[in-house]
Amino acid sequence: MTLRIDISGLPSERLRFAASPLAELTAMLHVLAEPGHHPQLAGWAGDVWAGLRPELAERLREAEFLWRSSQADFLVPARPRPTLAEELDDVDRIDDETYVTAALVTTCGGNRVHSAALSPLTDATARERALDLAQARGARQEAFAERLLADPAAVRARVRHTLEQCAEAFFDAAWTGVAVQLATDLRLKNDLLKRQGIGSALASVSGAVTLAPDGDCIIVDKLQDKATAVHGNGVTFIPSVFSRPHLVVVHAPGWQPVVQYPVAEPSPSEPVSLETVTLRLEALAHPVRLRLLRTLARGPHTTGELAHAWELSPPEVSRHLAVLRRAGLLTAWRHGRYIRYTLHLPDLTALGADLLAAVLR
Numbered sequence: 001m002t003l004r005i006d007i008s009g010l011p012s013e014r015l016r017f018a019a020s021p022l023a024e025l026t027a028m029l030h031v032l033a034e035p036g037h038h039p040q041l042a043g044w045a046g047d048v049w050a051g052l053r054p055e056l057a058e059r060l061r062e063a064e065f066l067w068r069s070s071q072a073d074f075l076v077p078a079r080p081r082p083t084l085a086e087e088l089d090d091v092d093r094i095d096d097e098t099y100v101t102a103a104l105v106t107t108c109g110g111n112r113v114h115s116a117a118l119s120p121l122t123d124a125t126a127r128e129r130a131l132d133l134a135q136a137r138g139a140r141q142e143a144f145a146e147r148l149l150a151d152p153a154a155v156r157a158r159v160r161h162t163l164e165q166c167a168e169a170f171f172d173a174a175w176t177g178v179a180v181q182l183a184t185d186l187r188l189k190n191d192l193l194k195r196q197g198i199g200s201a202l203a204s205v206s207g208a209v210t211l212a213p214d215g216d217c218i219i220v221d222k223l224q225d226k227a228t229a230v231h232g233n234g235v236t237f238i239p240s241v242f243s244r245p246h247l248v249v250v251h252a253p254g255w256q257p258v259v260q261y262p263v264a265e266p267s268p269s270e271p272v273s274l275e276t277v278t279l280r281l282e283a284l285a286h287p288v289r290l291r292l293l294r295t296l297a298r299g300p301h302t303t304g305e306l307a308h309a310w311e312l313s314p315p316e317v318s319r320h321l322a323v324l325r326r327a328g329l330l331t332a333w334r335h336g337r338y339i340r341y342t343l344h345l346p347d348l349t350a351l352g353a354d355l356l357a358a359v360l361r
Contacts, residue, residue: 003249005218005257006229007198014234015198017189019182020080022087023260025163025171026067027242032060033068036345037297041242048170056169059162065106065141066159069298071248071260073102078236078256084167084175088160096152097121098254103148104130105252120149136302136338178241185239185263205237205261208247220249220259223294228257239263280347283327288312289320293343296330300340 007015031038035045049057066072074091081087091099097119104120118126127149134145148155193201199211208221218235228251235257244262251257284290291310295301303321307314321341324330329348332341 003220003222003224003251004212004227005220005235005249005251006216006227007218007235008216008229010230010232010234012193012198014230014232015193015201016234016236017186017193017201018080018236018238019179019186020077020087020238020260021082021084021171021175022091022163023071023076023080023238024175024178024182024240024242025084025166026071026075027240027246027248027260028171028174029060029064029067029166030071030246031242033064034299037246038242038244040244052169056162056165059158059165062140062144063159063162065137065144066103067106070106072106073250073252073255074099076238076248076250076258076260078233078250078258080236080238084163084171088163092156092160096156099156100148100152102252104134104145121152133305133308136305137300138335181241181263182239189237189239205259206247209259209261220247222247222249223290226251228253230257235259237261280327280329283323283329286320286323288316289324292317292320293324293329293348296341296343297345297348300342302338302340306341 031041032045032048035042038045052060067075074094077087077090079090081090100121101119120127120130130149131142131145134141144155189201189204192204198215202209202211202218210219210221211217212219233256236259238258238260240260240262243260246260246262248260249257250259284293288310292306295306295309301309303314303317306312306321307317310317321330321332325332325341329344330341331344332339334340
């Protein structure tokens with residue numbers, strides 16, 4: 001299972017390594033929303049939450065769907081700028097349809113390919129589908145989607161203001177130290193790109209990123225089967241201190257490919273019992289269940305949402321979920337008429353850091 005980026009005929013100068021304040025802020029916001037994915041940053045997240053004004057804390061919960069399960073594409077810029085303000089200005093230049101569609105993918109958990117087909121701002125069926133998906137994910141998601149579709153300009157302005165408040169509250173202070181680490185990594189990557197070529201530069205990004213033997217395709221080892229192309233625009237690689245273990249890739253139609261990769265070293269694996277490993281690996285010995293885990297690692301989902309995301313039948317999804325639950329890898333609870341499933345991270349962690357990183361990236 002891989003994500004492939006076609007770079008046929010791409011000059012080496014169109015492969016860019018650059019730091020992005022907005023992408024790093026987004027990575028920080030994901031840590032705050034999903035601290036279980038980032039145990040090494042639990043102390044930092046706790047300190048930030050403790051110091052936030054109640055109004056800003058509520059704003060973050062209100063819009064967390066833009067960065068919790070996955071990052072909205074416009075929050076990981078293809079052309080990074082030196083300052084957060086400049087990058088937010090670029091986001092403001094995106095048209096409402098593009099912004100709303102990208103926001104609803106993260107808010108509603110919809111499939112990127114299907115979501116790009118019709119605009120919920122102009123198509124009644126697409127709008128109804130978006131609201132149904134949001135309702136299934138919870139009251140906050142539903143309220144956010146309703147506001148976004150009713151008044152995109154107001155929601156966009158509120159999201160920008162929230163990000164600006166985050167800069168004042170914690171990002172500016174953190175960025176001062178982070179920028180030094182990112183600059184060091186960028187010097188290494190750009191030197192490798194210049195002296196040894198694309199293959200060596202990609203190898204230094206991550207063991208999960210490689211250049212195809214013919215040199216025409218970048219292969220990203222992620223639990224999905226997708227493909228995109230640069231179409232002459234290039235591809236951007238953005239280093240991040242806060243993103244580990246995630247390897248974020250923007251690959252939706254109409255967006256320039258972007259890869260946000262972690263620069264920190266991985267944590268060492270902890271030993272686990274053979275009995276536990278055997279039981280759980282047997283449950284994971286199916287590609288469909290791995291795909292379901294990848295989605296559930298990003299947040300709770302219903303059987304119907306998983307079926308839609310992976311184009312499966314609900315009974316088929318239910319059978320796979322039952323296997324994962326028997327292995328103790330999932331938890332489930334009822335919310336109204338929906339039953340939601342979520343990944344039990346501590347038990348998956350017991351399978352080893354490498355497997356966890358593969359699922360989360």
